[in-house]
Amino acid sequence: MQHLDPDRLVLLSLAEEAADEHESAHLAGCATCRDELRTLEHVAELGAESADMRDLPPPPESVWAGIQAEVARATAPTALPRRRLRRIPSGDRRRWLAPVLAAAAAAVIGIAGTAVVMRGLDRPPAADVTARATLAPLPSAPPDARGDVRVLSDDEVVVDVQNLPLTTGFHEVWLIDPDDTTKMLSLGNLPARPEAVLPVPPGTDLNRYRLVDVSDEAHDGDAAHSGKSLLRGTLTY
Known part of the structure; x- marks a missing residue:
């Protein structure tokens, strides 16, 4: 059976052109061409999925060098004039098509890999922990209540608490001057999950x-401390 031109299959897989009546009829009856078209469409889909990766550096030269080598190995032994491509036997077609598809997939993977690496390099370094505190329960809290506090170098506090008693209001985190407990600053409310990240007010002397x-x-509209402390701990550096 005469197969469709491989160049034509590439165009169809990219949706550059629609199959004409003859090509549609041929694809309906030729499993070889259908399989090759599906494979090409899959590679095209991989490329489309990376289309949103803009403003990226070019992939490493090794990616393109590998593609050129694969294409050269695939086409050099069986290179035929363009007018004879329609008569390539199915076995030779597969030997020609497989490495070219592999090379195309490698290009997509190489570009995507470059994007992942560059995005990782663009991320700011993780903040260092500059101080810690272990929160112990006070008499108003269950004995198994506890917590951990980490002060980060980017002026945030990570608060992790467990086994706090249920409340009809909310739990709030404070910084207090132990030498004068009337001096205190609110860091914010704890959400309905164990861990919270709260900002340290600018200029706070920890x-x-x-x-x-x-x-x-x-929930009484009073911004002052309620006097009902559940956990406490002292920051150490």
């Missing part, structure tokens, strides 16, 4: 406000 407190607050 050497002074080194006592971390978790309180039980009511």
